[in-house]
Amino acid sequence: MRLGGRLAAAIDVLDDISHKNRPAADALKDWGKAHRFAGAGDRAAIGNIVYDALRRRRSAAWLMDDEASRSIAIGALCLEQGMDGATINAAVEGDQFAPPALSQRELDALATRRLVDAPDADRADCPDLFLEEVQSGFADDWVDELAALAARPPLDLRVNTLAASRDKVLARLQREDAVATALASEGIRIPPVEGSGRHPNVQADQAFEDGWFEVQDEGSQIVAELAGAAPGMQVLDYCAGAGGKTLALSAMMENTGQIFAHDAEKHRLSPIHERLRRAGARNVQAAVGEASLEPLRGMMDLVLVDAPCTGSGTWRRRPDAKWRLNERQLAIRTREQFEILRKACNYVRPGGRMVYITCSVFPEENQRQIEAFLAENPEFAANDSESLWQERFGETTHKVRLDANGIVLSPARTGTDGFFLSVMTRAGG
Template sequence: MRLPGRLSAAIAVLSDVETRKRPVSEALKAWGINNRFAGAGDRAAIGNLVYDALRHRASHAAIMGDDSPRALVMAVAVRDWGQDPAVLNDLFANDSHAPETLSADEVSRLVTTLAHDAPGHVQADVPEWLLPSLQRAFADDWIAEGQAMAGRPSLDLRTNTLKSQRERVLKSLARFSAVETAISPVGVTMPAGSGDARTPNVTTDEGYLKGWFEVQDQGSQIVSILAGAVPGEQVLDLCAGAGGKTLALAAAMGNKGQIFAYDSDRNRLAPIYDRLKRNGARNVQVRAPLPDALDDLIGKMDRVVIDAPCTGTGTWRRRPDTKWKLTPELLAQRVQEQSAILADAQRYLKPGGTLIYITCSILPEENDDQIAAFCAAHPDFTMVDPKALWQAAFASAAPAGVVTAGSGIALTPRLTKTDGFYLAALKRGA
C-alpha cells in the first residue's frame, strides 16, 4: 500500500472505533482480517497513524477545528510525520484509494502552530475534567507530564535471571539495536521509532522461546524490584493477572521461598501457567479464585504485593484510546475497589510484614490518597522511607521528582522514561 491508501485505512479504523465504541486493537485486527492484501508494514503504519491520532487528539483537534477521524489523521501525517500538504494533494489526485484532497482551509490549519494561550488540557492532550487531579499530582509540571504521556513508548524487556544474563539477551537482539535500560539492572530497551516504523516482534526470537526474557516495561521492572522480595520469603501476589510481576519476583527470589499467585479473574490468570514454565519459575504456587483459596495464608506472609486494578492512566502512551474513555464514575469505581483490596490484603501479613501497593496510574486519588486513607484506618502500619527504598534497590539516589508528597514513588515518561507507575511500601508493626 502507498501512503494515500494507508491514510484512508487509518481514517476508516478510527471511524470504526468511534461508531462501534470498541478498543483500537480490536478495530485494527478486524481491518487486517478484512483486508488481507495488506502486509505487515502496512498494518504497522496504519496502527501508528491511529495511535498517534489518539495520543494527540486534543491538540490536533484544536488546530484543525475538527475532531473527525479525517482531521486527526491528516494532522498526524503533516504535523507528526512531516508530510508536505502540497505533496499529499498530488498523491491524492493520482490514487484511487486516497482520501479527498485537502481543502485550502485544511492546508492553512495544518501548517499553523498551536496557540501559546491554548487551554492547558489541550496543550497536555488530556481530558479537561482531570485537570484538578493532574495539577495536584504534578503541580506546575502537569502540562509537561501530559505531553510526555502523549509520546510513543519504547519496547522494554526484562532479562529472566533464572535462565540468562542481560549481555546474552543484548547479543540475541543485536539486530534490533537493543540497549540497556537506564534504571533497571535487568532491562533491555528498543526506543520507539517515528512515522511508520515497526515495533520488533521479539516473541518469535529464540531467546524469548527459551525463556531468556519477557516483554515488560521498565517501569514495571522498577516497581517489581522496589517490592523488595528476597530469597526465602513467603510472598502473596494478590492481583497476579497474567503474571508479569510474579515472574519478576520469582527471579528476584532466585526460586527460593514461596510466591502464592492469585487473581480474582480466571481469564486474567490463565496465561500465567505457560509463562511460569517457559521462565523456569519453580517457587510459584498459583491459587485459583475460590472462596477459601487464601484462608490458610492469613497472618503468615512476609510480604503482600498488590498490583491493584486501576484506571491505567500510566499506560496512555500504549493505550491512548482509554485516555478519552475514562470517566469520573470509572475512577470512583476503581478507588472503591482499591480500598477494599487494601483492607483485605493486610489480613495476610504477619507482624513485621511488608505491604506493597502498586498501580499503573498517575492520579493521586488512586495513589497517595489511597495510602493516606489506609494508614488512617490501620495505625499499626508505617510508611517505608521511599528514598531509602530506592537506595537499597538500585544503590543510587532516587531520581528528582519521583518521591511523592505522600511518601510514595511515582514513575512517569517525563521523569523516568517509563510508563506511569506508583508504589508505596508499608510495614506492619511487630
C-alpha cells in the same frame, strides 16, 4: 499500499472507534480481516496513524481546527511524522484509494497554527474530565508530563535471570538497536518506532521461547524491584493476573522461598502457567479465590497488591482508553482498590511489608488510597520513600516524584509508563 490508501484506512478505523466506542485493537483487527490484501507493513503503518491520532487527539484537532477523524489523522501525520500539507497532498494526488486532498482551509490551518500557541489542555492531550486529577498529581509540570504520556512508547523487556544474563540477551537483540535500560537492573529497551515502522516481533524469537526475557515496561520492572523480594521469602502476589510481576519476583528470589500467585478469577490466572514453564520459575503456586489463602493469614513476609486501576499511566500504549474513561469507572476502581487493601493486609506477618502498586497517575487511586488505608489501619506505616528509592537506585531521586506515602514514576521524569508504589510495614515482628 501508498500513503493515501493508508491514510484513508486509518480514517475509517478512527471513525469505527468513535462511532462504536470500541477498543482500537479490535477495530484494527476487524479492518485487517476485511482487507486481507493489506500486508504486515501496511497494517503497521495504518496502526501507527491510528494510535498517533488517538494519543495526540486534542493537539492534532487544535492544529487542524477540527475534531473529525480525517483531521486528527492528518494532524497526527504532521505532529509525529513531520509531514506538512503539501507533502500529504502530493502523496494523495492520483491515488484512487486516498481521501480527498487537503482543502485550502486545512492548508491554511496547518500553515498558521503552531502547537506552542495551543491551550495547555490541548498541548497535554488530556480529557477535560481528568484535568483536575493530573494537575493535582503533577503540579506545575502537568503539561509536560501529559505530553510525554502522549508520545510513542519504546518496547521494554525484562531479562529472566533464571535463564540468561542481560549481556547475553543484548547480544542476541543487537540488530534491533536494543540497549540496557537506564534504571531497571535487568531491563532492555528497544527505541520507539519512527515514521511508518514497527517494533520487531521479539516474541517470535527463539530466545523468548527459551525464557530469556519477558515484555515488560521498565516502570513495571522498577516497582517490582522496589517491592524488595529476596531469596527465601514467603510472598503473596494478591492480584497476580497474568503474572508479569510474579515472574519478576521469582527471579529476584532466585527460585527459592515461595510465591503464592493469587487472583479472584481463575481465567485471569490462566496465562501464568505457560509463562512459569517458559521462565523456569519453580517457586510459584497459583491460588484462586479468597478461601485458598486462609492458611496464609498473618504469615507473609511480603504481600504485593498490583491493584486494578484506570490504567492512566499506560495511555501512550493504550491511548483509546484515555477517551473512553469516565468518572463512574474511576469511582468503581477506587472502591475496589480500598477493599482489596483491606483484605490483603490480613496476610502480612508482624514486621512484614505490603506493597501497593498501580499503573495510574491519578492521586485518587494512589496517594489518597494510602492515606485512607493508613488512617484505618494504624498498625501499618509507610516506609520512607527517599530511602527506599536510594537503597535500590542511588542518587537518582530527581527521576521520580516522592512524597510521604509513595513514589510516582512517569514518562517525562523516569522515561517509563506512569506507576505509583507505596511500601508499608506492619508493626511487630
